[in-house]
């Protein structure tokens with residue numbers, strides 16, 4: 001019933017395309033839900049995956065399966081496995097899942113333990129040091145992808161839309177109107193991705209990038225550079241909704 005209400009919101013908004021910034025489902029029902037959503041909204045759906053999407057699965061396997069499956073799903077586009085997607089002659093879309101890479105905040109002092117470490121196979125049985133190594137590797141993987149696609153994007157387009165599940169800056173890691181604290185930041189920001197965004201966009205003041213994130217469940221926006229804006233959408237478990245309707249130039 002909640003899904004039907006969600007889909008009705010799309011009929012009213014009547015978008016040309018839809019962006020989804022992750023935490024869509026859990027692995028066993030991820031493809032079914034993506035399929036149902038895309039068929040209900042009847043427009044191209046561009047998405048990245050969040051940590052919840054890997055629950056009861058493994059990150060590499062889920063990413064590969066979803067990438068291969070999307071080849072036969074013409075309306076579904078997984079951005080972590082994509083290059084540049086032109087939206088208009090001046091605007092391009094890129095993205096990656098991202099991951100909280102343990103770099104912001106105080107990982108070693110933090111008492112926080114996400115369900116990720118029990119429910120995602122990659123983390124099961126790892127000690128604290130090995131978990132941190134894995135978090136950093138996942139963040140670095142996102143940064144590598146973003147550097148490649150963002151560098152190409154600003155060479156050919158004036159506007160870039162970038163989807164990443166995990167906010168790339170602590171200033172964009174909102175919790176009830178405040179910035180996340182040192183206990184949560186290690187898991188809720190992808191510093192490696194943020195450094196790439198700053199690095200590339202500082203060299204191209206003539207281009208603008210808008211970064212759309214999920215993960216924190218709290219809404220906020222921050223202007224990191226005159227040409228780099230980061231927006232985080234709100235979310236409640238089991239209550240999907242449209243965060244915003246954007247005009248793409």
Ligand SMILES: [Fe+2]
Pocket residue numbers: 023050051052165214215216
């Ligand atoms: Fe998440």
